[in-house]
Amino acid sequence: MKCINKALLLSFIISSAVLFAGCGKKEYSMEFDRNMNSTSYTMVGIAEVNSTLTGYTETICVDFGEYPKGIEYLDSEAGGLFDMNDLDVIYGKNLYSSMNPASLTKIMTAYVALKYGNLGDRITVTENAMITESGAQTAGLRPGDTMTLEQALNIMMVCSANDAAAAIAEHVGGGSMEVFVNAMNAEALRIGATGTHFTNPHGLTDENHKTTPYDLYLIFNEALKDETFKNIIGQVAYATTISDAAGNAKEINVNSTNSFLKGDYEAPLDVAVLGGKTGTTAAAGSCLTIYAKDSANHYYITVILNAPDRETSYTDTIALLQLHGN
Numbered sequence: 001m002k003c004i005n006k007a008l009l010l011s012f013i014i015s016s017a018v019l020f021a022g023c024g025k026k027e028y029s030m031e032f033d034r035n036m037n038s039t040s041y042t043m044v045g046i047a048e049v050n051s052t053l054t055g056y057t058e059t060i061c062v063d064f065g066e067y068p069k070g071i072e073y074l075d076s077e078a079g080g081l082f083d084m085n086d087l088d089v090i091y092g093k094n095l096y097s098s099m100n101p102a103s104l105t106k107i108m109t110a111y112v113a114l115k116y117g118n119l120g121d122r123i124t125v126t127e128n129a130m131i132t133e134s135g136a137q138t139a140g141l142r143p144g145d146t147m148t149l150e151q152a153l154n155i156m157m158v159c160s161a162n163d164a165a166a167a168i169a170e171h172v173g174g175g176s177m178e179v180f181v182n183a184m185n186a187e188a189l190r191i192g193a194t195g196t197h198f199t200n201p202h203g204l205t206d207e208n209h210k211t212t213p214y215d216l217y218l219i220f221n222e223a224l225k226d227e228t229f230k231n232i233i234g235q236v237a238y239a240t241t242i243s244d245a246a247g248n249a250k251e252i253n254v255n256s257t258n259s260f261l262k263g264d265y266e267a268p269l270d271v272a273v274l275g276g277k278t279g280t281t282a283a284a285g286s287c288l289t290i291y292a293k294d295s296a297n298h299y300y301i302t303v304i305l306n307a308p309d310r311e312t313s314y315t316d317t318i319a320l321l322q323l324h325g326n
Helices: 006-021 046-059 102-116 149-159 162-172 177-190 213-223 227-233 310-321
Strands: 026-028 041-043 078-083 088-093 122-124 146-148 237-243 249-255 271-281 285-294 299-307
Touching: 078 213, 078 310, 088 213, 102 149, 102 162, 102 177, 102 213, 102 227, 102 271, 102 285, 122 162, 146 149, 149 162, 149 227, 149 237, 149 249, 162 177, 213 285, 213 299, 227 271, 271 310, 285 310, 299 310
Parallel strands: none
Antiparallel strands: 026 041, 078 088, 078 299, 122 146, 146 237, 237 249, 271 285, 285 299
């Protein structure tokens, strides 16, 4: 369905922003910018949201209804297919439902880090980056390990390392993970993702950590404007050398969690998967976002949330991609 009701979308975004931001402005301190100089980040008030998003809605699309035939249902709780060229929402299921995104959170973490950090910054891992949740994916980082922000971003996005996400947030947040998370929420509001509220940079379970499938499309779409981000999410594996607390070389070798990139699943014949992000927790189920293009050079984003298992997240994504061109 073509993007024909931008006024309705803007009204939806602004009314949602009222619920998200409350009355008046909320100030967030952000003790850094790209050059690591002192600055402040202000979560815009409703008037500013209105002004900013009036033009922005010309580049995005949402609809509230009819989709082409081709999928009777998705086994996942929610999902969507978005045509980035024609600004079509080709298919959607529960696009505006509030859900836990698991490690799809790291898309926003990477976006904020790339916007406010410098790739050559040296990060020192602290005790705050240690992840204790049972079963949580880590890269084996230890307090005192040092690496560049670029290395940490690659580690985080390729193997979904929660310890790398925490280290990035603490560093780019000027020593405060809370400041970084505040920036994540402010950036979400800025791009119209008003159904989103992050409480951490990695997506581990928190009942107040929520987003929607449509918001994830907005966030992923925004992050894909950065070439470094696109390159990182398309890697099958990543190998690098960091330093441990004693200054010794420490090898890090990680493999992608994206089974399309690894060849375990195949996209439809005329579609190429260029990258994406996986996420899994007990609370969120299996989650998957994919960036792809077809033989006509149309680019697509797919979003799957709360699939009952990993396989379903891929088979439902394949089903969505089969609708391309509709």
